[in-house]
Amino acid sequence: MFCYLGCDSMQEVSLYEVDLTPTPEQLVSSYPYRHVYLDSCNSNLFGHRSHPCKRVEFVKDNSVEGEDHLSIAWQQGDSCRYLGVGFPWANYVGKNLKNLEQIAALQFHVRLDSGSVSKIPMFFSLVDYGGRQATSKINLLNVEGQRLDEEWRTVRIPLATFRASEKGLNLENVKELRIEFQREGHVHLDAIQIVPFHHEGKFLEPIGEDVCENLPLVMNARNLWWGLNGSETMGWAEGEGFLALHYDKTGPQRDWNSCGVALNQWEALDMSEVYSASALTFQLHGQFSPLNFSILSSTGAPRQIRQRLSLDHCIQFEEGIWSCAIPIKQFDQHEQFNWSATREVRLTVTEDIDAAMHELQWSEYRGNPNKVHRWLEHHKQ
Structure with missing residues (x-):
């Protein structure tokens, strides 16, 4: 018996299906212009000359990468409204970051010259060759350890947070990175580069295993905070157990609220x-002012619920001393809020205030949410 096999019936069959599409990590890691600033010998920098309100130095000791790092001290005043430095990296070549926008971040190392804060008045801008720019800033959730102090901390600012399309920035022809400094400060910067970034970061994912079974929850200086600036506008008074609130809505610190x-x-x-x-409870010593409180969740919708403090929430038992309670059931959309992933309590000041907040707690509240004064009278100490 003979069997004939026609040539047109033969097909090439691959033993293995190989996907040659690069991963997001490979795309970013292979980007030729990913290094923005390494050191003074290998990187371009402008805005580093001596200035009455700003001092930029190249420091060799204790650098993360390269031969040196940047030390930048500044103090804003009427004679120097704009303070900043710029990095026209890759020798002014136009950089195309469009394909990296959703998969990469601007990464750098930062430390304070002294002390610790939860917020640095620095703003980062990408500028294209048409002069358009888009700005972003440090989010504490993308800071290593969620702290800014005298230790080197890795910081990432996702490229997507610059919102290039909304600002009209041409991400296909980026000229430089600029950093603007406001108010005053002293930081050390090193190893600025573009790195892979996953937007669902570990800090934002609820771990789902920590359950609050008992109240009160005390919120004091031992907790992690953001937005504090010592005692200038809002901050924990050194050696004292209260949160100082000094806000002038027309003053130079009006944006720090x-x-x-x-x-x-x-x-x-x-x-x-x-x-x-339950309710948020505290004492307010000094001038009364309406304050905005928010509670934030890691997941779900809404992510944030709000309530504004009013005199309906407080009783003045002594001159200049107010006892206050904001029942959680008074917060808008509290029934739709995902309470299994509660993450943060936020305070925003919009009116002038000179006061001190004592004994801030998330407390048990078993009264009528619409009759706060009665509950406060009953719990008067």
Whole structure:
């Protein structure tokens, strides 16, 4: 028996299906212009000359990468409204970051010359060759350890947060990176580069295992905070147990009006069992002013619920001393809020105030949410 096999019936069959599409990490890591600033010998920098309000130095000691790093001290005043430096990296070549916008971040190392803060008045801008720019800033959730202090901390600013299309920035022809400094400060910067970035970062994912079973939750200086600037506008008074609030809505610090406290080290905290019979409580010493409170969740919608402090929430038991309670059931959309992933309490000041907040707590509240004064009278100490 003979069997004939025609040539046109033969097909090439690959033993293995090979996907040659590069991963996002490979795309970013192979980008030829990913290094923005390494050191003074290998990188371009402008705005580093001596200035009455700004001092830029190249420091060799204690650098993360390269031969040296940047030390930048500044103090804004009427004679120097704009303070900044710029990095026209890759020798002024036009950089195409369009394909990296959703998969990469601007990464750098930063430390303070002294002390610790939760917010640095620095703003980062990408500028194209048409003169258009888009700006972003440091988010504490993308800071290593969620702290800014005298230790080197890795910081990432996702390229997507610059919102290039909204600002009209041409991401296909980026000229330079600029950093603007406001108010005053002293930081050290090193190793600025573009790195892979996953937007669902570990800091934002609820771990789902920490459950609040008992109240009160005390919110004091031992918690992680952002937005504090010592005692200038809002900050914990050194050696004291109160949060100082000094805000002038027409003053030079008027933009510094918000702060927030992590309830569980920036991880999710399940408040499902306790929220319905609870309130934010505190004492306000000094001038009364309406304050805006927000509670934030890691997941779900809405992510943030709000309530504004009013005299309906407070009783003045002594001259200049107010006892206050804001029932959680008064917060808008509290029934739709995902209480299993509660993460943060936030405070925003919009009116002039000179006061001190004592004993800020998330407390048990079993009174009528619309009759706060009666509850405060009953719990007067």
